[in-house]
Amino acid sequence: MDIHKYLFMDIHKSTLIMDIHNSFMDIHNSFMDIKIRIMDIYRRFMNIHNSPRFLNIRKSFLNIHKSATPMSGCTIRGVPKKKTCAY
Structure with a gap:
């Protein structure tokens, strides 16, 4: 009787492990x-x-961006420091 009980428990444990797996x-x-x-999605992008x-x-965007940035002679607001300013 004990052997059948252990066999059943082993089968039960193995099915439980397989379910978890x-x-x-x-x-x-x-x-x-x-x-x-x-x-x-990455490949399509x-x-x-x-x-x-x-x-x-x-x-073309980079060219527009380069042409829109002030030259080195300008301040951030575009107020000329020297005569070399783009404005």
Whole structure:
């Protein structure tokens, strides 16, 4: 009678361990799905970021930004210190 009890307990423990293992594997798979989605979004972003159209827009924005910044002879408000000011 004791042998059957121990056998049942071993089987019960092993199924419990397998249930816990399966639960952790489900959680792991969920995280892997999230990682795959994040990597897909990142890949799409990098494709847009490296596209020629985006690079042209970025280059023109930088040119506008450079032309809008005052030269070294100006103060922050654009009040000229010297005659070399852009304003």
